[in-house]
Each structure stands twice: as structure tokens, then as C-alpha cells.
Amino acid sequence: MRVRAAVLILCALLVFETYGAQSQTPEASRPKKSYRALIAKLKPSLREMAQSLIAEPDEQKRAHTVARIPSADISLAMDFLLAVLADELSARVRSAIIEVLARLTHQKVRVAFERLIVSDPDAGVSMLALERLRVQRNREMGALLVKRIDLARRSKDEKGLRRLAEEHERWISLTRGTMLPSFLRTPPATFSLKAETLPVRLFAFGDFGVGTGNQKLTAAAMLDAHRTSPFDFAITLGDNFYNEGMASLTDPRWKTFWDDLYDPLGIRFYAVLGNHDWRLSDSPAAEILYTQRSPSWRMPSPYYTFTAGPVQFFALDTNEISEAQLLWLDEAIGKSLARWKIVYGHHPIYNVGEHGDNKELIEKLLPRLKGRVDIYLAGHDHNLQHLKPESGVHFFVCGGGGARLYKVTPDERSLFAQSANGFAVIEANASELKVRLIDKDSKPLYDYTIGKETGDRVKR
Numbered sequence: 001m002r003v004r005a006a007v008l009i010l011c012a013l014l015v016f017e018t019y020g021a022q023s024q025t026p027e028a029s030r031p032k033k034s035y036r037a038l039i040a041k042l043k044p045s046l047r048e049m050a051q052s053l054i055a056e057p058d059e060q061k062r063a064h065t066v067a068r069i070p071s072a073d074i075s076l077a078m079d080f081l082l083a084v085l086a087d088e089l090s091a092r093v094r095s096a097i098i099e100v101l102a103r104l105t106h107q108k109v110r111v112a113f114e115r116l117i118v119s120d121p122d123a124g125v126s127m128l129a130l131e132r133l134r135v136q137r138n139r140e141m142g143a144l145l146v147k148r149i150d151l152a153r154r155s156k157d158e159k160g161l162r163r164l165a166e167e168h169e170r171w172i173s174l175t176r177g178t179m180l181p182s183f184l185r186t187p188p189a190t191f192s193l194k195a196e197t198l199p200v201r202l203f204a205f206g207d208f209g210v211g212t213g214n215q216k217l218t219a220a221a222m223l224d225a226h227r228t229s230p231f232d233f234a235i236t237l238g239d240n241f242y243n244e245g246m247a248s249l250t251d252p253r254w255k256t257f258w259d260d261l262y263d264p265l266g267i268r269f270y271a272v273l274g275n276h277d278w279r280l281s282d283s284p285a286a287e288i289l290y291t292q293r294s295p296s297w298r299m300p301s302p303y304y305t306f307t308a309g310p311v312q313f314f315a316l317d318t319n320e321i322s323e324a325q326l327l328w329l330d331e332a333i334g335k336s337l338a339r340w341k342i343v344y345g346h347h348p349i350y351n352v353g354e355h356g357d358n359k360e361l362i363e364k365l366l367p368r369l370k371g372r373v374d375i376y377l378a379g380h381d382h383n384l385q386h387l388k389p390e391s392g393v394h395f396f397v398c399g400g401g402g403a404r405l406y407k408v409t410p411d412e413r414s415l416f417a418q419s420a421n422g423f424a425v426i427e428a429n430a431s432e433l434k435v436r437l438i439d440k441d442s443k444p445l446y447d448y449t450i451g452k453e454t455g456d457r458v459k460r
Helices: 002-023 036-038 044-055 059-067 071-087 092-101 105-117 124-154 156-177 211-226 253-267 285-292 321-333 358-365
Strands: 200-205 233-236 304-308 311-315 340-344 377-378 383-389 393-398 412-417 422-428 432-438 446-450 457-459
Touching: 036 044, 036 071, 044 059, 044 071, 044 393, 059 092, 071 092, 071 105, 071 311, 071 340, 092 124, 124 156, 156 321, 200 211, 211 253, 211 422, 211 432, 311 321, 383 432, 383 446, 393 432, 412 446
Parallel strands: 200 233, 311 340, 340 377, 377 393
Antiparallel strands: 200 422, 304 311, 383 393, 383 412, 422 432, 432 446, 446 457
């Protein structure tokens, strides 16, 4: 009996060694390599992060730790992250490290990415490294084109500038890896929704396509407002479909995230692209082409302009504004005879939410708006805001269409700021432009009136 028991125990140990070790998670079996010397070189806050990363057994938490490294500190943590990347057994954590390091254009990072592309055991990790390296190299070539555009502008070469601007737009598309042919990027001629002598009523919202209860409640509040006082149309402010836009014209989320919620209003929605709408290579084209299939969805191109009553609207793609788009906008605003002008896109110029101000838009876009338009309307931050005007431009953020809310930190620029799901109602006639912010429960939160003759008035 003792011999038999010993044999059974021995067999059990053999089975464990053969199969049990294989069943361990990568986290349990990952090498316990020392990174002491590299960690010692880090500043205290990064040192704490590094020690937490090494000690944490759960791959999801480790990946989250990596993702939380501030952009300003990535270069300081580069050598440590590269060492972990070479030793890390979890594909999920390796992917998180790639996403962080991709923000650096350093030779060490490129060498590491090249190694992963040809040798990583996980195909997804190899593809991610290849994509991030492709974007880096494309951006470098695109930067050369931008320098050439600056030369054309300084030398007042209008013909050359327009030709180079078109090429810049193509390079942006190439860098993003999107399948968006040039004929889908071309804005249509200005079109009109309502005679300029008539008042207009519309609503605006962004950051909504998640299919959650808050999106449905916000959509229901829009429908209630429409039944009380009908809207002429609506505009969307991007991040229309999370998490990566639409895969095709037949994506089932078109029905559940859009048709079922917004078709019942019986009006048209004039949409723009957000950063999430650009994530799938086919998504921008799918969103543009769905215009031909839907009674409510309208996106004739990534940027376009139209009039409605006394207002001209300029819809922008703010994910990366091409020189061609800036030239088009400058010309379109210059030609406009509308009483009121509203520019809208996904990214705010000024913002007291989590994303903060957008330096690129402040530099490139804002100078073209100052003294020329009345409102710049955006989403991106999942909340509702109104910031003080600058050179006649009022800044509204309306990203509360249904996605998870972001906190706001009001400052001296804030006229209103609240972390809430909701939308903006805009009404305009020849003398006044009114903006009202309404939450998902149909409760009015804030009113503001811009007057041509009477001056601005605020009502909370």
C-alpha cells in the first residue's frame, strides 16, 4: 500500500509539472528580473509607478499603470519601459507599453519596435508596433511637407500653396491609415436648409454613441423637447460611435446606436467626426456614405458649410486640420453674408475639463475665427461648458451626449461648467442668438443670449 501511494504521489507531481506549470498565467511565470538600477534613476513619482508595475501580478492592472504615465514623463521612463518591454510575458502589457512609447520619436524606441515587428510571439503586438512605427515615420515626412507649405505661404505662391495643401490633406489621411479617397474629402457647395428671413431652432450634442442608459435618456429628452417645440435640424459634435467608429455600412450598431434613438425625431442631423470615429480605417468613409442610406444621418464630407435661417454653419474635422481645410474655412467665412456664424467640430479650443486647452487649435484655428464668427461649438470633453468670449467668439462645449462623464474645474474663464449628460438648444433670429443647455432629465441648466443690438444676456 505504501509503495502504491508513493507511486500515485509521484504521478501527481509529474502531472503537475507537465500541465500545471503550463496552466499558470503569464503573470505568475514571468521572470523576476531586477530593474533596481533603472528604477533608482527615476524621479520619486515614476519610481513609485515602476515599483508598482514590477510588483503587480495582475496584467490588467499593470497595463493600466503603464497607461497612466503622464506624457511629460515618458521620456524619463523610456529606458525602464524598454527593459520591461523586452522581458514582459503579457501581450496586453507589452501593447500598453508600445502605446506609451509610441509618443517618443527616439532611436531606441524604433529599434525596439522593429524587433517586436519581426519577432514578437503575439501577432497583435507585432501589428501594433508596425502601425505605431508607420505613423511615426509618416509624420516625419509630413513635417517636411509642412515646412514646404510655410515656404509657399511666405513667398505668396498661391497656386503652389493650394497644390501643397491638397497633398497635405492626403498625407494626413495616409498617416492615420484611413481608407478615405479624395472624392469623399471634397466639401460640397454651400447648401441651405431654411430661408434666411426665417428663425431657426436646432440642438447640438457630442460624445454619445455608446448604447448606454445615459445615451438613451439624453435622446429621449431631445425627443421630448422636439415634441414641445419642434427643431428644424440638429448637429453632432463627434465621437458618434465608440469605441472605434463604424466598421461598415452594415455595422449592427447603426440600428441600435443611431436609427432607433434618433430617427423618431424626423429631422436631419449634420455630423462631424471625432477622434473615436477615426480609429477604424474604414470608419470615416462608412459615416460619410451612410448619408445615402439614412433618413436622419447627414455627413456629406469631413468638413462642409450650410445655411439655415440667419445662421451659417461651418462643420470641421478637428482631429488634424489640414492646410486645405484651413484655406477652405478662411475663404468660406470670408464669403459668408449670414447674420450669425457658428463653427463646430469635435475638439474644444478652450476647455476647463479633463483634456484642457488645445494648443494646435489655438495656434491654427482661433486666429481665423476671431472677430469673424459668433460661436465655436465642440465636444470631446464629456460635460457642458460655456467660456468667456474672445474677440467676439463664444466657446461652448457640449460633450454630454451619453458617454461616461468627465469632471470640470471651472476657472476665471468659465461662465458655466457642469459635469452632466445633456445637449444644447440653439435658437436664432435676425437680432438674437440664444443657447440653452439642458440635461438628460429635460432640466434647463443654463441660458445665454447673444444680441446684435441688445447686447449679451445670461440667465442661469
